[in-house]
Amino acid sequence: MSAGDMTSPDPTSARAPAPEYTTDTTPSGGHRWWTLPVVSAAQLLVVLDGTIVNIALPSAQDALGMSDASRQWVITAYALAFGGLLLLGGRIAGALGYRRAFAIGLAGFAASSALGGAATEPEMLFAARALQGVFAALLAPAGLSLLTTTFTGARERGRAFGVFAAVGAAGSAVGLVAGGLLTEYAGWRWCLYINVPIALLAVAGTALVPRDRPVRGGARLDVPGAVLSVAGFAAVVYGFNEAEPLGWDSPRVVALLAGGVLLLAAFVAVELRVPDPLLPMRVLLHRARAGAFVAITLMFVSMFGFYLFVSYYTQTVLGYSPVEAGLTLIVNALAALAGSLLIAGKLHGRVSPSALILPGLGLAATGMLVLTRLTPHSTDILPVYLVPALVLTGLGLGLVLPPTAALATAGMHHHEIGAASAAYNASQQLGAALGTALLNTVAASASASYLAEHGHVTQVAASVHGYTAALTVAFGILVAAVCLVAPLRAKRNHT
Numbered sequence: 422m423s424a425g426d427m428t429s430p431d432p433t434s435a436r437a438p439a440p441e442y443t444t445d446t447t448p449s450g451g452h453r454w455w456t457l458p459v460v461s462a463a464q465l466l467v468v469l470d471g472t473i474v475n476i477a478l479p480s481a482q483d484a485l486g487m488s489d490a491s492r493q494w495v496i497t498a499y500a501l502a503f504g505g506l507l508l509l510g511g512r513i514a515g516a517l518g519y520r521r522a523f524a525i526g527l528a529g530f531a532a533s534s535a536l537g538g539a540a541t542e543p544e545m546l547f548a549a550r551a552l553q554g555v556f557a558a559l560l561a562p563a564g565l566s567l568l569t570t571t572f573t574g575a576r577e578r579g580r581a582f583g584v585f586a587a588v589g590a591a592g593s594a595v596g597l598v599a600g601g602l603l604t605e606y607a608g609w610r611w612c613l614y615i616n617v618p619i620a621l622l623a624v625a626g627t628a629l630v631p632r633d634r635p636v637r638g639g640a641r642l643d644v645p646g647a648v649l650s651v652a653g654f655a656a657v658v659y660g661f662n663e664a665e666p667l668g669w670d671s672p673r674v675v676a677l678l679a680g681g682v683l684l685l686a687a688f689v690a691v692e693l694r695v696p697d698p699l700l701p702m703r704v705l706l707h708r709a710r711a712g713a714f715v716a717i718t719l720m721f722v723s724m725f726g727f728y729l730f731v732s733y734y735t736q737t738v739l740g741y742s743p744v745e746a747g748l749t750l751i752v753n754a755l756a757a758l759a760g761s762l763l764i765a766g767k768l769h770g771r772v773s774p775s776a777l778i779l780p781g782l783g784l785a786a787t788g789m790l791v792l793t794r795l796t797p798h799s800t801d802i803l804p805v806y807l808v809p810a811l812v813l814t815g816l817g818l819g820l821v822l823p824p825t826a827a828l829a830t831a832g833m834h835h836h837e838i839g840a841a842s843a844a845y846n847a848s849q850q851l852g853a854a855l856g857t858a859l860l861n862t863v864a865a866s867a868s869a870s871y872l873a874e875h876g877h878v879t880q881v882a883a884s885v886h887g888y889t890a891a892l893t894v895a896f897g898i899l900v901a902a903v904c905l906v907a908p909l910r911a912k913r914n915h916t
Contacts, residue, residue, distance in 0.1 A: 709774075732746050760781070
């Protein structure tokens with residue numbers, strides 16, 4: 422791969438038709454900056470919802486009488502709908518117009534959140550969570566597309582994507598804190614109700630977002646591609662979720678993952694042949710975007726495992742309350758804010774994307790390595806281990822998110838930006854689902870083996886061994902990410 426690959430324009434751009442997606446007018450600088458807080462609020466909703474409900478789940482289970490076997494559907498219903506429908510959501514967003522799709526997604530997300538908060542039985546809550554995922558699958562690619570089409574200069578795009586990425590990076594940690602506080606002091610239903618005022622404020626704010634026109638030209642919906650992508654992504658995400666309780670060798674898990682991979686392979690084959698594909702293959706085959714997708718997927722695999730084990734460790738070993746454990750993760754959120762706003766956002770357009778992505782992956786890997794040194798007898802845990810690890814991983818995430826988000830849509834024609842945005846969000850969802858399942862399985866297996874081999878050790882010692890084993894795997898994944906992305910070097914970012 423040659424120098425410049427990570428920022429070169431799309432290789433087919435010279436032959437492609439003129440963009441079909443336009444804004445009505447070129448908005449004034451002050452007016453279009455309203456797009457940033459509105460889209461960031463929506464991004465906060467989507468990311469927050471991935472963790473805030475996890476904290477409320479035990480209380481919701483008791484209140485609604487959910488069985489242990491069925492309670493996972495509060496999480497799984499959202500993940501399946503969101504991950505499975507993202508590519509279709511990106512296409513619909515382009516057809517409706519990104520601003521209109523964004524507003525519809527917000528309004529639907531608010532309504533489904535209110536429905537979930539008012540749930541009187543488990544099935545009602547499961548359905549509401551699935552509806553949240555449906556509207557999030559429209560909302561997420563529409564929001565990223567709005568940022569891409571609104572901010573075109575290198576400096577302003579750096580600022581915009583820096584803020585957008587900072588909200589995304591901090592959202593998971595904020596969700597843990599908010600979930601703990603709301604569950605403890607207001608009740609589990611407010612973990613869903615809280616979405617309603619935020620979403621409605623963002624809907625009102627869309628009036629300040631520059632107007633756009635939907636894609637025209639009579640392109641037909643790629644129905645086979647839509648069916649295959651929805652089925653394939655849903656099968657893979659569900660397989661990852663089932664791997665945690667059932668094990669990776671479970672016939673159901675093997676069937677789901679094998680079936681999902683086959684469906685996605687069939688999806689790729691269809692997309693290469695249809696005239697109006699749901700996901701143009703040049704989105705994935707362009708070296709810059711491929712590097713961005715690899716980096717963000719593997720970063721999410723590692724970071725979601727990291728969040729899981731910091732939360733477990735602080736509560737089960739150190740005795741922190743859920744709120745205290747969440748507040749500990751705020752250190753990570755603040756570091757991510759600093760990395761995305763103060764470093765990546767300011768350097769966008771001045772250095773190559775690889776000059777941000779590679780150090781970011783390296784910093785996150787170093788943070789994981791710090792925690793692998795923990796033992797049951799370690800002292801001064803917070804200042805010596807947790808804070809350095811939280812700062813390093815936060816800075817790493819903050820450095821990786823803005824350039825990968827920008828690269829994912831760089832060089833695309835406007836009518837294809839929705840597909841590229843959806844693919845970027847899908848990469849994050851797959852990484853998060855795989856990371857949670859894979860690293861939790863590694864931790865559980867390592868703990869069980871340690872107990873079997875050392876019968877005299879305590880459960881705490883076995884748990885710590887399991888956590889460090891999983892974090893060692895996360896460290897290896899990030900090192901592999903560096904090796905895969907390193908060849909994609911660039912001279913300068915002109916996106």
